[in-house]
Amino acid sequence: MTSATSKEHVCWGGGHNHAHHHQLEVRELCVSYRDVSALSGINFATECGRSIALIGPNGAGKSTLLKTLAGLMQADSGSIIWRGKALTKSSHEIAYLPQRGDVDWNFPITVRGLVEMGRYPNLGWWRSYSRHDADIVQRALTAMDLLDLQDRQINALSGGQQQRTFLARALAQEAHVLLLDEPFTGLDKPAQENLSRLFRELTAEGRLLIASHHDLQTVSGFFDDVLLIKRTQVVFGDVVTSFTPENIARAYGGAAGMTNDE
C-alpha cells in the first residue's frame, strides 16, 4: 500500500473492509460482435477516486468497452481484474448507466422508485424492503439533491435531473465503480457544470467513474484521466500528459482535434 492510497473510501452499506485500495485492472481485453472484432488490446490500471474520460470517434468501441466492463458483454480474451479478482459476472459494486436517450422516460415510475431499483442486488426477488434499504435510498436522494423531486414522475424531469436520478440509483446500489455512457450529452451548460461538480464529489469520496464523452473541449475540465481508443487503445493516462493534440490526432485520424466547436 502506497501513500497515494490513503484516501478514505466511503461505502454507505457498511460491512466492507477496505484493507487495500480498490484497483481496477484491464489486461489485453478483446471483444467482438459475432466474427467482427470491436475492440482489442485494451490495457489499463486505475483505482477508486479517479474519473476517466473514454474518448474516441464514432464506432471506436466506447459503448462496447463500457458494456464489457459492466458484465453485459463477454470478452473474447483478456481479463478484467477488480479488487484482485477476475470479474466474470455483474457485481453490485459496478453500476452501469446507459445513455439517457436509450431509456423510455414515459415508463410509469417515480424518481424514488427508480432509485430504489438500486437495492435489487441486496433484496433479490422477494426479500422485503427494510429500514436499512430506505435509509440508503434516502442518502442517495440527498446526495444527488433529489429530495424535492422524489415523488415526481420521471417523464417530468429535465436532462440534468434524469442524469442525477441515474447517479442516485448507482449510489443506492452502493457501487464503487460507475460506468456512464455519454452522461454530458444533451445537457445545457449549467447542468453540465453541476454534473461535473457531482463527479468531483463522487471521486472525492472514493468512487471510480468511467464515462464515454465526445466533447473534446471539456475533457480536461471534467476528468482526471483519459482513455483514448479507436478499436484499440491509443493511450491511457492523466489528461495533462496524455490528452495531447498528437494523441487525439492518432485516435481521430488527422484533422479533428480541439477545434471542434458546438
Add this chain to the structure above:
Amino acid sequence: MTTFPTLTDFLAEPIAKRALLACLMIGFSNGFVSAFVVLRKSALKIGTLSHALLPGIALAVLMVGLTQWSALAGAVFAALIVGLGSIFLSRTSRLDQDTSMGILYTTAFAGGYLILTRLDMRQKLDEWLFGSIVGMADSDLWIAFGISLIAVIALTALQRPLLIYLFEPNIAASLGVPVRFLNYATFAITILVLISSLQAVGCILSVGLMVAPAATVYLLTNNARTLFWGGGLIGAFGSVAAFFISYPLGWSVSATIILVLGSLFLLAYIFSPRYGLFSKRTQH
C-alpha cells in the same frame, strides 16, 4: 343453439353460466398480462403470435384429432416454432427479426387455414378466428382457470425483477436480474394466456384483449403495479359487461368484448385527468 325468451331465462342455462365465468376469468387474466404487454411495447408481436397459433392447432388436429389438449399442445408448438424460428432466421441471414417473423407467421397461417378448410372444419375454423366464449365446456373452463392462476401468481411473484427488466434491460442485467430467465418465463406466460384468449375471442381479436385493458389504465395511473391489477379489473369488467350487452342485441360476444374495451380506452384517452386529451398537462 336454441333461443331463450329473456336474459334471465338464458342465465339459468349452464351454457350461459359457463360463458359468464369464462368472461370473468379470461378477461381478468388477459387484462392482467396486458400490463406486461404494454410496458414491454410488444403489442404487435402478440398479434403475430396469436396468428401463429392457428397452424399449430390445425396441425395437431390433423395428426391426433381434435381434443382440448391436442389443440393446446399444437398452439404452444406453433408459437415456439415461429418465435424461435424468427430469432434463428434473423441470426443466420441479414434480415431482422420483425421481417423474419412477418414471413414465418403469414406462411404458417396460410398453411393452417388450408389444412382446416380441407379437414372440413369450417365451423371450428370460425371459432378459432373469432372465438367461442359461449360454447365453452367444463374442461375449457378448468384450463382457462389454471392458466389465469399461473399467469397472475407468476407475474406477481416476479414483479420486482420484471419491472426493472421492463424499464431497461441493460440496467437490469448489471444489477443481476436474470434477464434470460425472465425472457423465457414471460414468453411462456404470454403463450398460455394467448391460448385462453384465442378460445374466448379468437386469434384476430386476441391482441385487443391483451393490450386494451392496461393501455386504458396506463392513461390513468403513474404506478406500474396498478397497471397489472387495474388491467385485470378492466379486462374482467369489460368482458362481463360485453356479455350482458351482446345478448339482447344478438351480437357476437367476442366482438362486443373488444368493442367495450376499445370504448373504455377511448373514454380514458379523452377524459383522463392527467394524460387525457383535455388535461392541461405541461411537460418540463
